[in-house]
Structure formats: structure tokens, C-alpha cells
Amino acid sequence: MKRLAIVMALLLAAAALLPAKGRQRPQEHFYSVDSERRIEGTIKDLLFEPRYQDRAPFLVLVVEEKDTGALYRVEVSPAWFFGRDLHKGESVKILGSYYAKDGVDNLIARQLQAGGETFRLRDSRGFPTWRGGPGARKGWRRGPGM
């Protein structure tokens, strides 16, 4: 068992030491609370897109705003870190940081409301609150509880 633990530790440390790749990434936009905007609309499409250096691809929604018909590309979270599955046709309300790029309206979502539930994706300063992949971590929810 000791040998197993040491091998495991060495493997993880070696993996963490791997050099970063010099991949080309799109220009990054970071969350700004000064540019927050609320929209309400319907999901028209869903995509997995690279958004940040050193980050997994993000789930991006194409949302048509209910009142204006304007299309927004809404960055939700890394592709795997959003517990609920979203689909085309779902009505959503989104609070997020707005920026325009190449004539496209973009939102970095902080809060998303869909299907009678509100999902907090970032805190009030814009820092991410998502965590956990399919191999979900154990936590206080273990045992009786939802």
C-alpha cells in the first residue's frame, strides 16, 4: 500500500510539472462588475468553445433576448462543471458581464435562472464558484440529503 501511494504521488507531481504548450488562444475577457447586464430570453444553440488560456473549453449558449431579439453569446462555465444540462428552447434569465467583440454581444454569466432553479456561477466579484467534474468530490452531501 505504501508503494502504491508513493507511485501515485510521483505520477501526480510529474504530471503537474509538464511544460505548458504554446497554443494560440483567443483574446481573453475577464469579468467586470461595472459592465453587468441582465437579459431574459431563449436558448438557440449550445457550443463548447475555448475561452481562456489554461482553461478547459467552456459551455457557451447562444441566447435570443425576449424583448429585443438580439443574440448574445453567453459564457456559462467550463464544459463539465455545470451540474444541470441545458437545452435549446429553454427560457433563461441571465445576469452577467457584458462585452462586445467583432460585432457580437457577449455575456460572462454570473447567475443563470432556468427550469425553476437559479445557478450561481460566480460570486459578486465575478470569481468562479463552479467545481467538480463527473467524478464528483465527496462532501457534506454524503449520507442522507440531496
Add this chain to the structure above:
Amino acid sequence: MKKILTAAAVAAAALLAAALPGRADDLTLSLFQNSTNNLFQSSYPEKDQITSLAFSYAKGFEPFSLFTDGGYSYLYENSSISYYTQQLGLDYVFAVSSKTALYFAAKGAGTLYRSEFSDLNYLAIGGVAALKSYLSPSSILKLNYNFDYRDYRWSLFDYLSHLAYFSVDKYFPSRTTLRADLGWGYKYFLHPFPAPEPAVEEPLASDFVATMGYGGGRGYGGGWGGGALPPPETSGPGAGLQMASVSGLVAQGLGERVGIQVSGLQQWTLSGRNPFGSVDEFYLVENPTYDVFSWNGTAASGQLTVEGPWHTQLKIGYTRFDKEFPGIEAMDLDGVSLGVLRRDKRNQAEARLEKNFSAVSLFFAYAYIDNHSNDPLFEWDGHFLTAGFEWNLNWGKGG
């Protein structure tokens, strides 16, 4: 001492990786206070309180991200079961296309118990491979495979397991989501005990049942039933337990603040049976005799989610289980076999309230479980209460 050294090696690897330059991510600290009137979930109820202090840390390194979390749980009345658990891993998400993403993770974990429960200390390695794909914008396919190997101090519990799940869903304009799931799993106990043929007829038992299980004695209350197990030096060859499941879910959004869902599950034991004399569940304390492989039967559940004012969310749920434990004979309170397999019918009601502030979330949860069994030791009910908070700390660049 060996355990301390190996835990230190894992922790050192985590610190080394965390100290390397990379994108800073988040640290979450949590503190939960749990209380129950039936810690060992039996007809001999024992009250206890558990304080759990935990951390979770994640940091991105192209192309991986490192995650680690650890926690210490202290039991006030049964302090010898208090335990520390630690997990460390690397994961990787890759977009095959704009509609399909792959996820891989490799992780190691360990749990250390105090004093008399130290036989349950273990180290584990595991892996996850998963795929998520939008078949169409309104339909998602998911595949998930989990591998787990555990090395316990008491080798009776050592195992290797594989679990695979497949699911597909469809969203309709009526705001209805339908989902179907298929599951398959195989668990191989590396050192179970040789045993005589069971007295109970088991229609699903395979050819190798004779190599698994035993029929002796049982332990009541005040512990995890160690008295029900023969001494470790009698360990024998390995044996497997195979399960499959099918489940379905219907979810419906009602207005902007209410969501409901109902789900059902049927699980089968395809081969093998539990190689233990008893299967036990404890509140918040992992028991190696119980997991998804240890039972077959049905589950049906319903859940209501309500968005309340002031950033609160309330979930109310009910689940009904009907479980049979292959290889586990129901016994009377003197430990005499009743000649049938143990079968439990459980009603479980739960409520959970969550309140979010900017970086802190508060949680309150209550559950009531009413368990009926043909084994009188498992004829019990219990109340389970949890309150606590999570605090998210972030630094470095956003994103």
C-alpha cells in the same frame, strides 16, 4: 507510521504542484455540524454529532487542472471513528468539437480512522473517463466510466471496481425534460473469505458463489459490526459482483421559480453476492460493506425545487427504496438465520435550504428515514440534521 509517511508523500505532491506557476483558482473552506439520533442506522439507535471541517482547492495547469480536497470529521460520542480523508487528482477536459467534450481524471485518495477503526484505513487510486455530446441542441448523450482500486489495511475489503453509465435526454418546448440511463458495474473483491454454500436460494447467483461469503454471527450497535466478520488470516481467493441498472427521469419547470422531477430506478445483480455476513450503513461514515454493488431492487423519488426570496433555494424530496442484499441472510436478534435474504423497504423524506451571499453559502438540511426490514436489526428510523457553510476564496486572474 507507514500511513503517515504515505499520506505525507501525497500531501507533498499536492503542495509541489500548487506551488508551481499557473493560473490561480479557488479554495473552498467548509464547516458543517451534523446531528443524528441513529448513527449506525439500526434498531439500537445511538445519538451522535459530527463536526466536519473540509477544504477543496483547484488550480489550472495547461492542459490539466489539479484538484485536492481534504476533511476531518469528528464524532463526539464515538470519537474512535473520527476520520481524515484526502483526495488528490488531475483532470483534463477536451472539446472534440463544438458539440462534444471529453473529460479524464486520475486521482488518489486515502482515509485514516482513529484507534479501533484503523482496520478500515485505505488508500485508493481511481480514474474517470466521460463524454458529453449534444446530439442536437435539445438532446444530450453522456457516457461515464469510473475505475476504482482500494487497498484497505484489513485486506478483506480490498477491491477493484468498474462502473459505466450511459444516458440520453430530450428537452421539449413544454419545458419537460425526459432522461433515460443505463448502468453497469463489476466489483472484484480481491481477498474475500471462502464459504459454504448458502442455505438460501438465490436465483441470480452465479457459479462462483461458493467462493464468497460466510454465514456466521453478527455485531450489534456501538460499531461497524466487526464482530460479524471472521479473522483476517482466513482470507481466500477473489470473487466478483456484477450489477446493471436502468432508470428514467421526468423534470418539469413550472413558472420561473418552481421545478419538479420524478425518477425511477431498477437495479439487478447479474452475478455474485456480498462476501460479508452483514451489510451496514452509517451516517456520514463510509462503510466498506455497503455501496451501489451491495443491493438490487427499485428506487422511486420525487423532488420539488422552489426559488425563494433573498437568494434562497428550497428542495424537498421523497425517495422510496426496495432493496434486497444478495448473499446476506436475514437473521433474528440472536444471529440465527431466518432462511431468507435480507430485504429492506425504506421511506426517506428530505428538505434542504440554501442561502447564498457573495462568497459564502449557508446550508440547512433535514432528513427522516423510516427503514423496514425482514431482519429485525435493520428495523429502524432516524432523524438527520445538518447545518453549515461554505466559503469560497479566489485569487489571481478571473476567468
